[in-house]
Amino acid sequence: MRPWPDESGPVDRPAEQRFGRAPTSSLPDDAAPGLRWLDARLPVISAFRREYVDYPMPHNLNGLWNFGAFVTVTLLVLLLSGIFLAVNYTATVTQAFASVEAIDRQVPSGWLVRSIHMGGVSMYFAALYVHIWRGLYYGSYKAPREVLWLTGMVLLAMTMVAAFAGYVLPWGQMSYWGLTVAAHALGSIPLVGAPLGDWLLGGGSPGDVALHRIYVLHFVMAFATIGIVVLHVLALHVTGSNNPLGVEIRSPRDTIPFHPYYTAKDGVGLALFALAFAVLVFFLPGWLTLPDNYLEANPLSTPADITPEWYFAPFYAILRAGGGLGVPLSAASLAVLFALPWLDGSPVRSARFRPVYRWLLPLAALSFGFLGVAGFHQPAGWWLLLSRVATAYWLLHFLVLLPLLARIEPRPALPESIS
């Protein structure tokens, strides 16, 4: 048994701090006494100050560093609007569609909350994709930020599950048939796939049990995301932010405090982002969603083409282009992003100083974008052929070209510091 720490023994803190001394706050002396009292007992205010007020940031971050804040705020908007939707939604096959119609037509401001929630998902994914491509361009996934990158990838996967589950809830045609396609895809995974698909559906075809489970999955994933965001930001604050030059900060001269400089920059960015969000919600509420989902689910009528929402389209195109290998290929296309910090061994971070990578990354972006368009077309003829080429390039880029470039790409001299 561990002995009670003796005052002369090896302990973390001096005895007078552990026993019988009034707790102290590290807030400045001129802070409000009430705040100092609270902070001495629960040091969240000084932690906030350290991490979000005085926190040293590189002084050269461009607008692409605003997108993490955009994703965070959109996540909060989604959670809040989701709670309001949940109080009016009924997760049964006979009532789900009607309850969503009632939210749109009868619940006061229900149309607004639903439009914010639906538009919010698109804004969230748009910001998230920019956030990820920023990381790819500036090499933010490289050491020592591997765990930061991995927590980000976990967030992407969780977001995808939450968004997919959410899309099933209105129980429209695309909800039903999308779920059917996904359950079949799941079933094709060896060993675990079939039992998992059966468990999710609770039987042979989607019904009440499936809808109920997917409802639970939707909000559990959505709220659990907050916990992982906390880990993500914790990991970020261990290493500090990368920057457009990809060179670590070396002295206080390279930094400025988070507040007021980046609070102001994020504030302006958020105002513009909110403007785009408002245009989507008020002027183009149906622009990014498929009209088929305004038809109630009908198990006897299969739509001519089952298409996903735009943010899933690249992965869906890979699923369909891969034929019998569709599921492993689309899983691999995501898995390469998880493994990226170990696939790209080049010590140079920013693409600005990588003469070959700078040209290959746009090709990967082109492949991803093309697959996004192909996801809305039948997998036949040119669409199928080019989807296969794009999938091949995507995998080749990460699995072959990046490890190869680490060895052969010329390395121009890097700047001494960001100043």
Ligand code: HEM
């Ligand atoms: C719910 C989703 C996410 C939220 C709320 C979120 C939030 C944030 C925030 C607030 C920052 C600091 C500001 C910034 O650098 O833009 C950040 C940085 C970062 N995030 Fe995320 N993030 C999310 C998903 C992801 C994903 C999917 C990835 C990629 C796998 C990722 C990778 C990174 C990286 C590498 C950084 C540091 C960037 C740098 O300093 O260059 N994040 N994130």
